[in-house]
Amino acid sequence: MTVYPKIVVTPPGPKARELVKKDEMLISPSHMRFYPLVVESAVGCIVRDVDGNEYIDFNAGLACLNVGHRHPKVVEAIKRQCDRFLHYSNTDFYYREVVELAEKLVEITPGNFEKKVYFGNSGTEAVEAAIKLAKWHTRKQLFIGFINAFHGRTIGSLSFTASKPAQRRYFFPLMPGVTHVPYPYCYRCPFKQTYPDCHYWCVDFIDEFVLQKYVPPEDVAAILFEPIQGEGGYVVPPPEYFKRLKKLADKYGILLIDDEVQSGMGRTGKWFAIEHWEVEPDIVCSANALASGLPLSATIAKAKIMDWTGGSHASTFGGNPLACVAALAVIEAIKEERLLENATKQGTYILKRLEELKEASEIVGDVRGKGLMIGMELVEDKESKKPASEKAKKVMLRSWKRGVAVITCGVSTIRIMPPLNITKELVDAGLDIIEDVVKEVEKEKQ
Numbered sequence: 483m484t485v486y487p488k489i490v491v492t493p494p495g496p497k498a499r500e501l502v503k504k505d506e507m508l509i510s511p512s513h514m515r516f517y518p519l520v521v522e523s524a525v526g527c528i529v530r531d532v533d534g535n536e537y538i539d540f541n542a543g544l545a546c547l548n549v550g551h552r553h554p555k556v557v558e559a560i561k562r563q564c565d566r567f568l569h570y571s572n573t574d575f576y577y578r579e580v581v582e583l584a585e586k587l588v589e590i591t592p593g594n595f596e597k598k599v600y601f602g603n604s605g606t607e608a609v610e611a612a613i614k615l616a617k618w619h620t621r622k623q624l625f626i627g628f629i630n631a632f633h634g635r636t637i638g639s640l641s642f643t644a645s646k647p648a649q650r651r652y653f654f655p656l657m658p659g660v661t662h663v664p665y666p667y668c669y670r671c672p673f674k675q676t677y678p679d680c681h682y683w684c685v686d687f688i689d690e691f692v693l694q695k696y697v698p699p700e701d702v703a704a705i706l707f708e709p710i711q712g713e714g715g716y717v718v719p720p721p722e723y724f725k726r727l728k729k730l731a732d733k734y735g736i737l738l739i740d741d742e743v744q745s746g747m748g749r750t751g752k753w754f755a756i757e758h759w760e761v762e763p764d765i766v767c768s769a770n771a772l773a774s775g776l777p778l779s780a781t782i783a784k785a786k787i788m789d790w791t792g793g794s795h796a797s798t799f800g801g802n803p804l805a806c807v808a809a810l811a812v813i814e815a816i817k818e819e820r821l822l823e824n825a826t827k828q829g830t831y832i833l834k835r836l837e838e839l840k841e842a843s844e845i846v847g848d849v850r851g852k853g854l855m856i857g858m859e860l861v862e863d864k865e866s867k868k869p870a871s872e873k874a875k876k877v878m879l880r881s882w883k884r885g886v887a888v889i890t891c892g893v894s895t896i897r898i899m900p901p902l903n904i905t906k907e908l909v910d911a912g913l914d915i916i917e918d919v920v921k922e923v924e925k926e927k928q
């Protein structure tokens with residue numbers, strides 16, 4: 483029986499270093515790699531690099547492989563589709579794969595109302611479609627977004643993205659009309675308040691200091707939010723937050739756009755993370771894990787909102803048939819293998835272990851998450867809460883060198899997001915390494 487992880491050469495090994503050198507010569511330097519992991523193959527929760535090292539995948543290909551790498555059902559569906567047809571622009575013609583997938587998606591998306599689906603190819607496209615749809619339907623031009631958000635890098639979605647200056651530098655002017663407000667990041671409350679004594683001031687603030695002062699609510703099309711901020715640091719809002727936000731939106735007739743690109747498709751133990759807050763958004767954006775690594779996104783809206791007419795929006799490859807059958811297989815696998823339950827079970831266990839680590843450690847400031855979307859925020863010390871970005875980087879790199887492909891988010895948060903079908907044995911093997919490395923880094927003087 484193979485025991486994972488398996489490190490045979492200290493990474494990056496010679497083959498990995500060679501490939502990275504070529505990559506640096508040829509590939510756009512705008513990419514920001516976490517570390518030189520060069521993939522040769524992958525299966526389930528294990529990634530093998532070109533030098534023969536085998537890692538436990540604690541990032542699931544950036545939350546894209548919720549059913550694991552090369553799930554047999556997904557591979558089989560793609561192979562079958564390869565023998566039928568690979569493309570026939572759904573913007574101009576018809577095929578059943580998009581319709582079958584749309585049928586399944588409207589079933590699993592929150593909200594007991596009729597829905598329609600727009601298919602694109604990436605997270606940013608799902609968000610662009612949502613922004614355009616909100617404008618088209620409401621004929622309004624203003625939006626509310628959140629500080630510390632990530633929604634993508636094309637000009638529309640970038641106008642909302644606000645977690646790192648590098649994402650926006652030199653790209654102005656962006657889409658006009660977006661006002662950013664603070665996200666409910668309770669560990670580092672932007673208003674220096676404490677939950678629950680704050681009485682959700684972060685929601686009242688939007689009303690009293692934004693909508694009533696300088697962003698006329700009758701001109702606001704929508705509020706765009708992540709139910710859990712992903713790239714911003716796996717920030718989980720408090721229990722009543724979204725109910726209150728919805729009440730505010732309803733007060734002024736503003737739409738809610740829920741960006742589930744990272745948190746959706748079962749990641750948090752529910753099909754979509756917003757279900758934890760029991761709120762039904764008007765528009766939901768899905769991508770990453772939708773087609774298990776194939777490029778596909780979906781913007782799912784109330785049917786009465788998705789009322790734009792022919793020619794108003796489309797994308798040649800959107801709803802590619804290979805990606806659609808892969809997505810159908812993903813939904814089937816999540817249901818049949820009860821992966822929402824497994825995400826909840828393994829996630830609860832991981833949170834418990836990390837809470838114990840937090841108690842024993844001076845540098846683990848906060849542990850938070852839902853299902854298998856878990857963040858561990860590192861600090862210099864618990865009193866100052868100063869973000870320990872160098873320490874987080876060390877924990878990430880050393881964990882990788884010891885066989886756990888884990889990554890960071892926000893300023894100093896380690897994010898744990900393995901495939902939803904991960905076993906307890908692999909969770910334990912991965913956490914043992916991460917915990918060990920945290921203790922090692924804590925002992926070292928900066």
Ligand SMILES: Cc1ncc(COP(=O)(O)O)c(C=O)c1O
Nearest residue numbers: 604605606632633634712743744
């Ligand atoms: C919440 C969220 N929205 C949008 C995006 C953009 O997705 P893409 O990189 O596929 O354009 C991401 C990517 O990580 C994301 O996490």
